[in-house]
Amino acid sequence: MARPLVATKPPQDSTVDETVEAPRRRRLGRRRALQGWLYASPTALMVGLFFLVPLVLVGWMSLHRWPLLGEPELNFPDNYAGVADNDLIADAAWFTAKYTVVITVLLFVLAFGLALLVQRRRRGVGFFRTAFILPMAVGFASASLLFLGMLSDEIGPINKFVASLGLIDGYTSWTSGSPNSALGSAILLVLWRFAGFMMLILLTGLQAIPLELYEAARVDGASRWQTFRQVTLPLMRPTIALVLTLMITGSLLAFDQFWILTRGGPDNSTTSLVMVIYREAFVRLDLGSAAGISVLLLLVLVVFNVVQLGVLRRRSR
Secondary structure, eight states: OOOOOOOOOOOOOHHHHHHHHHHHHHHHHHHHHHHHHHHHHHHHHHHIIIIIHHHHHHHHHTTEEOBSSSOOEEOTTHHHHHHHHOHHHHHHHHHHHHHHHHHHHHHHHHHHHHHHHTSSOOTTHHHHHHHHHGGGGSOHHHHHHHHHHHTOTTTOHHHHHHHHTTSSOSOOOTTTSOHHHHHHHHHHHHHHHHHHHHHHHHHHHHHTSOHHHHHHHHHTTOOHHHHIIIIIHHHTHHHHHHHHHHHHHHHHTOOHHHHHHTTTOSTTTTOOHHHHHHHHHHTSOBHHHHHHHHHHHHHHHHHHHHHHHHHHHHHTO
């Protein structure tokens, strides 16, 4: 019996398919690239307009004698050489470094302690998390003015309260009476304002640690301190590095709290580097000198961040 004839498909030519698909893939790739550029262009425009252009302008100004009114004149490297001869800059750099160390240690310990306190979900934790975050709703300048009023030796309630306890006699100027009290006032303000924000970042890192690791450590008989040292701290290194970078960078750029609370006093004892830049630009009207100090401060921040990221990358391997 003869078998029926079955129509068979001719073999497809893969070369023809590839010839058709290749231009289609290229068109799709170009379309996606164009969409990506369109999505990124607003951000790129903002970064270029408000970051790159001012950065280039500051670098150019630092090479000139640039009065607020008048024609600039090239005077490189006088603006940079004058930094070493300015005693106020040296005192401000020492004070800024001291303030950075003190506020970084205190703020990190306080924020980490608060994060550990509200890490576990239990009754009342939501209230405390909200209470710790609440100071972030107040602008930094507004918070500085609030503390200035509270610490005022004439109308502030702090003086009256401390005097009622018998700890002081009469009025005490907390913001300008002595270098230590002025620095302490600024530190208290920063702790109140930023502890909740740093706590939130650290809390995010704590909650990213799997609970199974804590349970395994508990089964192995590890104490709370051993669990914290062997489990929590190693896994928190990236978060801790981020928090420390934010703290140190913010401290090196401190301005609002000292300008509003202490005006750099008493006797320039609480004058930060950014305050010196402000005085050079808007009191002495020498924008070139202010730009030179700004460039040097920027280089310090860049070096610090490069070292910080290098250490973090090395430890995470």
